[in-house]
Amino acid sequence: MASDTISKLKAALSRQGAGSSDFDLNPEVNLPAGRKLRPAGVLVPVMVTESDPRLILTKRSSALKHHPGQIAFPGGKQDEGDKDVTATALREAKEEIGLPLEFPRILGRLPTHETVTSFSVTPVIAVLDRPFDPVPEPGEVEEVFSVPLAHVLDPANYVIESRRWRGQKRYYFTVPYGPYYIWGATARILRGLAAQVNE
Numbered sequence: 001m002a003s004d005t006i007s008k009l010k011a012a013l014s015r016q017g018a019g020s021s022d023f024d025l026n027p028e029v030n031l032p033a034g035r036k037l038r039p040a041g042v043l044v045p046v047m048v049t050e051s052d053p054r055l056i057l058t059k060r061s062s063a064l065k066h067h068p069g070q071i072a073f074p075g076g077k078q079d080e081g082d083k084d085v086t087a088t089a090l091r092e093a094k095e096e097i098g099l100p101l102e103f104p105r106i107l108g109r110l111p112t113h114e115t116v117t118s119f120s121v122t123p124v125i126a127v128l129d130r131p132f133d134p135v136p137e138p139g140e141v142e143e144v145f146s147v148p149l150a151h152v153l154d155p156a157n158y159v160i161e162s163r164r165w166r167g168q169k170r171y172y173f174t175v176p177y178g179p180y181y182i183w184g185a186t187a188r189i190l191r192g193l194a195a196q197v198n199e
Helices: 002-014 085-097 184-197
Strands: 038-047 054-060 075-077 105-109 119-128 141-148 159-165 168-174
Touching: 002 105, 002 119, 002 184, 038 085, 038 184, 054 085, 075 085, 085 105, 085 119, 085 141, 119 184, 168 184
Parallel strands: 038 119
Antiparallel strands: 038 054, 038 075, 054 141, 105 119, 159 168
């Protein structure tokens, strides 16, 4: 099963997917030309130690100023000392969930995703073929959990919802799982991965 999963992900990453943004479902939004986006990297870690490959995600602390309580990948903005966005994703995963730098096996990157907060996020796909005990970063990560990879790779599990944002109705993808409401940039990035896997 692990080798099948890895082969499927590698094949998906070999196909040239389109970039995405938080505005994909809102074509009426006019993004300014020449806007400056800050680079960021997130790790998309797939645990393949069991028969059921699982995707590791985090629930952000409800005390945070930005995106409190939201479901996210481990990751963040690229620092000056980071060699590239892959290094950013690995560093942030170590800080946020205690993932040793040498554990993830990098398979590749997805196309960048532009967020409403003006980040250009590069998702870095990695597999973990040995178990580890997550250590949530105090004050930033409320919970580290996993969902079946098959759940987020099935386009049928995605729902388009909406809410008011800055006075306008904004549409976005969700891919709920149990008590976890996965939406926004995280769901959009996963929807892009699902599209590439199912091409």
